[in-house]
Amino acid sequence: MTTKFTPFIPSRKIKPFVGILLLLVLFPFAGAMGQVLQPQSIDIPMSDGKTLAADLYLPSQSGSYPVVLIQTPYNKNLFQLGLPLGVGQDIENSPYAFVVLDWRCFYGSLAACTLNPDRGQDGYEAVEWIAAQPWCNGKVVTWGPSALGNIQFQTARKQPPHLVCAVPIVASPHTHYHQYYPGGALRTEYMETLNFLFGNSSFNPVVNNPIYNFIWIASENLSMYPDEIAVPMLLIGGWFDHNTDDVITMFDTLRALSPVASQHRLLMGSWTHSGASGSPAQQGELSFPEAAGWSVSVANQFLAYHLLGDDNGWDQSAPVQYFQMGENTWASTESYPPAADDFKEYFLYENLEMGTALSVNPSAAKDLIYDPENPSPTIGGKTLSPLLLQGPYDQAEVESRSDALVFTSPELTEPLRVNGKIETTLYVSSDRLDTDFALRLTDVYPDGRSILLGEAIQRMRFRNGYTFSDTASMMPGEVYEIKMKFENLSHSFMPGHKVRLIVTSSNYPRYNRNMNTGAEMYPNGNIDTLVNPLVAHNKLMVEGLYPSKITMPLSMTTATVETLKAAQLDLYPNPAKDQVFIRNLPAGGTVEVIDLQGKVLLSKVVTNGDQPLDVSTLETGLYQVRFLPEGRHTDKSYAGKLSVLR
Structure with missing residues (x-):
């Protein structure tokens, strides 16, 4: 008997408007609903005689600019929102x-579809065509998350001369x-x-090869080419993203083999897959205002240095900047993870406690x-599906179950500062021929919340x-x-x-x-089918001869990041109500006030001396204040925090 099940999704986890939401969460920089930009439609010619549909956004109709190229399979029109x-x-x-360009075979570029398109070559030709246009000054950069990020590697591999x-x-x-x-278990969602x-057929080779073989070896060799990446890259990843380790590994290989x-540079923050490009404070159930x-700030520093020629200190920046959750501070290092100063072992005990002492009690089975x-059920974590919660969530529902x-x-x-892989x-043991063991690591807060930090699984065959x-x-x-x-993690478990x-x-x-059952795992290529499933009576052995344990790599200290040439702002009064003064500013610059979603709310050109700023239109809350010397967007370093109280 074969039963086809739909994915297990608790009703309170379902998010409506699946398709459009999936697209929007990937681009959390949209403006107010109802307001849209009006780009120019352009057709970018390809060497095979076809054209790719794109939208052009110009600051003005005169002049030439560095160009940010975004290649998307998710419909270029979405960027009209922001x-x-x-x-x-x-x-x-x-x-x-x-x-903003639609991939070949997608949306506006559907008519250009060919069998097995070379997206890297399409990217090359788009870069070079853009560079030759009068509105481009000859400098092109690529930007984008997820699939929009993967295609950047393919484009850079082709080494277009005008890609900076x-x-x-x-x-x-x-x-x-x-x-x-x-761990040998397919990621169903x-x-x-x-x-x-992208369509079922695109991933048939994955489902048809659930065991590591020559196909995987070939795929791995063909898709890793750091020695062919000849332009600087800023890789941005998140501790709650499903690509955490892949981003870090790619950075390591680039630092070792790239010309x-x-x-x-590598930037690792407290972000989910959908939360990294705009980096709002809220990620899952937690907020990280720091x-x-x-990610917007650091990307602008990177671009300003390479595209605008700004002397903002980027060339002296640390190779890796990472966010230490728990302590909620930024740190820097030459490579990630930093070398461990110590290791903390917690042994699992029969009474469901964990301790640092190796138990001499007889072995016990749980x-x-x-x-x-x-x-x-999956509650948050490193998910991709818009039907599921994503990021750090309380695991009370999981913990309350009998399984x-x-x-x-x-x-x-005292703080337990983890950097690296736990x-x-x-x-x-089990009474079945095959079964799984799945782990979740959580931080238990003083209020009882058990917040998910990581997941792992092992299929026993x-x-x-x-x-x-x-x-x-x-x-x-x-x-x-x-x-x-578990995947790499920077998190401090705090006192209490x-x-x-x-x-x-x-x-x-x-x-x-x-x-x-120990039988075929994915019959008929179906990734979510149960064929005569059996209940497994599994056991976890602890203490005595079976010292099950968890080992955590620890750092004693964290080297804080020095902001790139950031002005040290002196804000008063702080908290403020209607007006805040900014003392001792250098001449020639702009002060901006940004909310916790990264949106600029106020902007003022300053000259020198004490500068008042009207904040009467701001709601009660916490804001970032930054100083941009020598004009807008030249240095995105944060320079201070401002509280507004009404």
């Missing part, structure tokens, strides 16, 4: 022109086995979303029942490796040691908080449900 990099609908004051630099966000070109099968966006290795607008027809083991540390008395060593010869069934009752790693590890045998629809 442009990125803090521009919004204020194109008149932008130092850049923008060209690139800003790929939450993206990496590397196509590899664990991207789709972490991820695949369903990709199928929705311009020393010019690449990171608000930072029962873990898993029913594929009633799996542990979860919840281990918690004592309350912390690893677990577990001793497990792949416990020895992922090739055909590695696969092996479980022997019922036999105890196996498995090691699982607790560390928590949730152990289940599913996390659905984030990962495929194991049917526990």
Whole structure:
């Protein structure tokens, strides 16, 4: 008997208007609804005689500008709601022109469709055509998140002469086995979303090759080409993005093998996949005002240096800037992760506590029942689907179920500063030939919230490796040691908080449900089918001969980021009501007030001395204040914080 199930999505998690929402969350820089920009429609000729549809946004009809090229499969018209990099609908004051191009075979470029299009070559030809236009000064940069980021690597690989630099966000070109099968389990919701966006046939090779083989080896080799990237890149990633490790790995290879290795930079923030390009403060259930607008700010510093020739100190900036969550501070390092100063081990105890002492008690077994027809639900995390929550969320719903083991540390008395990959060593058994073990790492707040930080899974048939010869069934009752790693993370567990590890045998629809039969995993290529599923009676062994544990890489200190040539603003009164004064400003610049979503609310040209700023139109809240020397958009460094009280 075969039963086809739709994805398990609790009703309170469903978000309406799936299609349009998916597109909008990727571009969180839109202006007010009802207001749209009016670009010029242009057709960019390709060498095969076809044309690609694009929209041109010019600050004015005269003059020439550096051009930001955005290549999208999600409909260029969406950018009429607002442009990125803090521009919004204020194109008149932008130092850049923008060209937004529909990919070949998508939307306006559907008529140009060909079999197996070379998107890198299309990008090359678009860059060179743009550079030859009178409204371009010969300098082109690419920008964009996700798929709009992946295509930037393909374009840069072709080395168009007029491409100056690139800003790929939450993206990496590397196509590899664990991207789709972490721990050997297919990412169900991820695949369903990709199928929705690009069509089922595009990913047939993924579903048809659930075991690591020569096809994956070829794919991995062909999609990793750092030695061919000859322009500086600013890679932007997020701790709650599903591409965290891929972005860091790509940066590492660029720094090692690229012809311009020393010019690449990495920015890692507290962001989800959909929250990295605009970097608003709110990410999931948490707010990070210290990171608000930072990806926009740093990208503008990068572009100002490479495109405008600004002497803003970018060339002296650290290779890596990262946000240390918990302490909520920015830090810098030469490479990520910084070398660990120490490692913290927490052992799992029978009473569901975690402690640093190796137990001398007899070994104990904790029962873990898993029913594929009633799996542990995905609540937030590194998801892609717009039907699911994304980012840090309370795991109370997961913890309250009978199919979860919840281990918690004592309350912390000092910060536990994690940088890198947390690893677990577990001793497990089952009465089935195959099953899964799924982990969730959380930070337990003083108010009881258990906020998700990371997830991992291990399909037991792949416990020895992922090739055909590695696969092996479980022997019922036999105890196996498995090691699982969470993705890279910078997070400080603060005093009064607790560390928590949730152990289940599913996390659905984030990962495929194991049917526990040991048989074919995806019959007929179906990524979400149950064929005669079995209930598994799994066990987690702790203490004695089976010291299951979690190991955390720790940093004793965090080197804070020095803002690039940022003016030190002296704001008073602060909090302010109607007016704030800014003392000791240098001559010739602009002061801007930005909300926590990165939107510029106020802007004032200043000369020197004490400068008053009217804030009477601002609502009560926290704002960022920045100083831009020598005109607009030349330095986006934050220079101060302002509280407004009414």
